[in-house]
Each structure stands twice: as structure tokens, then as C-alpha cells.
Amino acid sequence: DAGVTQSPTHLIKTRGQQVTLRCSPKSGHDTVSWYQQALGQGPQFIFQYYEEEERQRGNFPDRFSGHQFPNYSSELNVNALLLGDSALYLCASSRPRGSSYNEQFFGPGTRLTVL
Amino acid sequence: GQQVMQIPQYQHVQEGEDFTTYCNSSTTLSNIQWYKQRPGGHPVFLIQLVKSGEVKKQKRLTFQFGEAKKNSSLHITATQTTDVGTYFCAVQGAQKLVFGQGTRLTINP
Numbered sequence: 299d300a301g302v303t304q305s306p307t308h309l310i311k312t313r314g315q316q317v318t319l320r321c322s323p324k325s326g327h328d329t330v331s332w333y334q335q336a337l338g339q340g341p342q343f344i345f346q347y348y349e350e351e352e353r354q355r356g357n358f359p360d361r362f363s364g365h366q367f368p369n370y371s372s373e374l375n376v377n378a379l380l381l382g383d384s385a386l387y388l389c390a391s392s393r394p395r396g397s398s399y400n401e402q403f404f405g406p407g408t409r410l411t412v413l
Numbered sequence: 414g415q416q417v418m419q420i421p422q423y424q425h426v427q428e429g430e431d432f433t434t435y436c437n438s439s440t441t442l443s444n445i446q447w448y449k450q451r452p453g454g455h456p457v458f459l460i461q462l463v464k465s466g467e468v469k470k471q472k473r474l475t476f477q478f479g480e481a482k483k484n485s486s487l488h489i490t491a492t493q494t495t496d497v498g499t500y501f502c503a504v505q506g507a508q509k510l511v512f513g514q515g516t517r518l519t520i521n522p
Binding site for chain 2: 333340341356401402403
């Protein structure tokens, strides 16, 4: 059973560019959340997707957008990249709503460097 | 929104010594989760606490949830080099996780 997968592993972009990160959730999971983790910090919640809609959003600008596909996989898009967007981007999936357990399974992350 | 403060930020111990990290909130928490992130890795779920005063053990790890549900702790007995990493507490609220700043544990073998 594959866990959460993310691609690419590493990415280098320049300021002003746009980037798309991808995530496939763990088998049986339908909810995908995205987190940004700056160096030496805890993960910060960006947004969550469920039933192909954004359900919750953290304190991130509109430059950060996402999408969820019918197979539950998800994309995170960041436009007009800033140096401060350099971070590890983590995708986490969780069991269907109504499950009593709230454990989130994290993928290995995408390391984004903005030059 | 809910916030959690975690202390200490860093802890260096000799192998075999004990280690404790604390997670505190000014508001009552519905639950607390603990994650471990190895260097270069991603957060891995350790445990979830829900009940007031709850204590759970996993081998050398002991997790506690305060009676008032405003604080939690993770205690590792007789640390081993495999315990190296950053330990995060996190609160599940409105379908999102709010993480503490983490405690980075380093161990001198």
C-alpha cells in the first residue's frame, strides 16, 4: 500500500515564476491538506481539499491556489514566486470524514527554492 | 484560532539520558497530536490524546494530556540515537492541524 506521494522532490525557480506541486493521497483517503514548512519552523496550514473543493484555508495569499481531482490527487499552485516562498511543501492525507481518527499522513514533501 | 507553544526549542542530551518536551495553550484543547520529524524527513504521526489527564505509553515514550486540557508533554526515557529529530505537538481544529514550533532533539552518543 503506497503512502502519500509527492512530486517533484526538489524544485528551483526564480522570482516571479509560477510552480505546480503534485500529491497523491494514501489509498482510501479522500482529504488532502497542504502545509508550508520554512526551515526550523513547524508546518503551516495552507488549505485543505475535500470532494474537489477547498474546505479550509490558512493565512496565505491568493497566490497560493489548489485543485483536487476526482481520484483525490491534488495540486498546489503558487504564482508570482517570492524569495520567502522557499520552503518544504508538505501534502497530508486523511481518512474520510466521519472517521473517528484524525491522524494525518504526510508525504515526503517538495523542497522549493526560489532564487 | 488555537495556538500552542512548545518548549524547549532545542535540547541536547547524552545518550541514555531522559528527554521531555512540553506543549502549552492558553485555551482548552479538544485534542493534541504528537509528530516526529527526522532530519531531512517529514512529520510522522506518533499519537493522539483526547481525554483529560490521559496518559499513553509507546515503549520508551510517555505522552500526557493535562487535566485542564491546556498542556501536554512527551517524555522519552533513556534516549537512543534513533530518537534524534524534531518533535511537534499539533492541535486538530476545523479540519486543520496547528503545529507548535517543535523541539529539536540532538543526542551525543
